[in-house]
Amino acid sequence: MTQKYLIPLAAVFLLFLVAYTGAGAGLGWFFGIVFPYLAIIAFLVGFVIKVMGWAASAVPFRIPTTCGQQKSLDWIQQNRIDNPDTTLGVFVRMLLEIFTFRSLFRNTKAAFNRNASNRITYSWEIFLWVAALAFHYAFLVVLLRHFRFFTSPVPGVVQFLEALDGIVQVGLPGLFLSGVVLPAAVLFLLARRLFDAKLRYISQASDYFPLFLILGIAATGISMRYFTKVDVTGIKEMTMGLVTLSPTIPDGIGGLFYGHLFLVSILFAYFPASKLMHLGGVFLSPTRNMANNTRAKRHVNPWNYDVPIHTYQDYEDHFRDKMIEAGLPVDKKE
């Protein structure tokens, strides 16, 4: 199913070209002002609607997935994080899940060895976790670094982050680590999907599209910083215009920048309608964010309703004679 990745790849190229040529043809105001605003609005509104939609659904039962010893008898050591019974425990579990991808860290790889041992064996499979973590943190750093373009003066935190990201002090302009890690991690995640038969089978176009999109964003960004050397002063003038709601289109910014900005805008606009919403969903996942204390503290189902049941009286009426004959106690003798 080559379509599944060729179409998203072509789409990203096309989107870039549209903005690249469009901006050259005098449509800079659209790609530099109108579309970024629309994209941000779509992102914010879409994100809120999606999360509100989840929050509007009930949580009828408390069903955490327990991954360790429960709290029961005092002398049995409870696993307070993987099987939390308190809000604090849940908080720590969620913190580890969100910031360290704890569940993914457990990942194993199974192999079946026919004829030799006929055994299924499991090995620790760390690469997905490493790549996922590297990708997300590199992306975060890149995102935060870009606040340089939306603030004046640039906050100390952003400058510090830049210094940290450029700590290797190689080349001029100085190499950012995130600029290496991000594309490398994305390429690894892409390679998994393309070359692992299982992954290729389950992957959809909507899995490839964000990868190509982010790769496109990274490629254009890196190219501007290290190779084509765009007019940074002009760009900052423009981005500051966007953020202060007094947009302007300075001359001489170049199509590459519009391509970059357009792909970023597409990413924002696409975000709420896509699987990327796992960013919001992970916080709300009931199997992770609930305490395993259902027997100790009653959980209330907001839509609980009465159901017909077969009562003891029905049962005794049905079996009374047999019960009496067998010497079983009954409530009514006849």
Next chain:
Amino acid sequence: MADELTPDELLDKIDYGADSGNWMDTTKSVQIRPGMYCYAAKAESVETLGLPNARPWNPVEEDWKLPDDWQQILHNGIKERLERFRTFKIFMDVCVRCGACADKCHFFLGTGDPKNMPVLRAELLRSVYRNDFTTAGKILQNIPGGQRLGGNRPLTLDVLKEMWYYFFQCTECRRCSVFCPYGIDTAEITIMARELFNLIGLNIDWIATPVSNCYQTGNHLGIQPHAFKDMLEFFVEDLEDITGVDCTPNFQKKGADILFITPSGDVFADPGTYTCQGYLILFKYLKDKYGLDVTWSTYASEGGNFGFFTSHETMKRLNAKMYAEAKRLGVKWILGGECGHMWRVIHQYMDTMNGPADFLEVPVNPITGTRFTNAASTKMVHITEFTADLIKHGKLELDKGRNANRIMTFHDSCNPARGMGLLDEPRYVINNVCDNFYEMPPNTIRENTFCCGSGAGLNAGENMELRMAGALPRATALKHVHEKYGVNTLGTICAIDRAALSTLCEYWVPEVEVAGIHELVGNALILPGEKERTEDLRMEPLPGCEEEE
């Protein structure tokens, strides 16, 4: 038995290299194959509870005799469930198909069928959700090739059949959920799918008939009250032969301290029956030594709840008996026997569905004084929690030597492991009644435990190939400790396991027997006034009492 397929033939079929092509081409996959599916629910079983579309039908026939508006029923059903269950809605939206779950499923590991990867099982339903319930899906419907590109499918009969086939190849064991970075729980998705199937009468008989029996007669097997009593009395006779002590239990005794409820499988089928005898010995001991009064009930004579595999509503209707009977008898609290899904229902659902149990007391073990604060609201205690507490306080006289012939390992049942976290209590009990205990490899126990392959209502006879394939990961781990340590007994705290693992062992590791934990307790416990025992509960010679040759 899986006479059609030998273990070797089954192993030959395994290949983890997935199919090429697009999984959405259903035509190939909806060949519902004997050995892999369960028979359709009998009409009369569906009628007992007044569930929809009771009629005879056959999954391998073209016509499933669905109501004319089945698509609309399912569409509305999905919509309703998206509003009622945040789990369902989030799990439909956030999967990134990272594949971490792919090789965590015992059915995938045992069959190599790519649609048994949890992610793909969920995608079967998710593709319909995306098509019918998301904005993107509605837009893509109008673009040529859009549905295919988006991985979206309309709910056609082929899609329905495919979903039916694969959602009855999931045992709701939650192992995939442990590894999912968003906690997506395929069990939850399977539960929703099966609820939807039940809206149009597509249950399997191995679930529907036990549900019907349980509703009307009190237990899955349809054992009537007098017969239930007879069966326990039969055990009492055996126990008198073995121990010399009369272990007659109470039935429906008003004002007893504790109501005891266990799966009816323990009353009916070996080796569960030996576990049941273990309970009888324990209760007799506690009565004689400490005056604790435990009663059984023929009305609430089923701990298991196949309603859980039907719908949340059916689960509630069956579960209601536990509290109702405890209230009628006026007991202080409820003690539950060894069972897997029963305990997920009790632990995560019962109080919410049928509580509050304000007519019961917070469970206190009157013998040790231990207050089970972890069950303060639901007021039901697991028997291994109870027994572990008794042992810890030195309240049981145990002779480990009587289990000296047992070289044990322990199979964590899915539901107590991943829906509760009951891991160390049974191990503590085992270590106190038996000297030889070896764990299976860490990837296959505790929260990583593998299903027996027959849970969630799939313990039928006609789907034996599926069951034995699903059993392979557990069997492999068992074989490992059997060869390495000479393990000859697989301990478990689940009635379905006791039946299913016995079949598993027979097929994959014939040298190993299955035993419930309270069978071992029953062997080791020294009853006041007992005769010198020479036989264990299976009426086989105790270690040291073998006849000389």
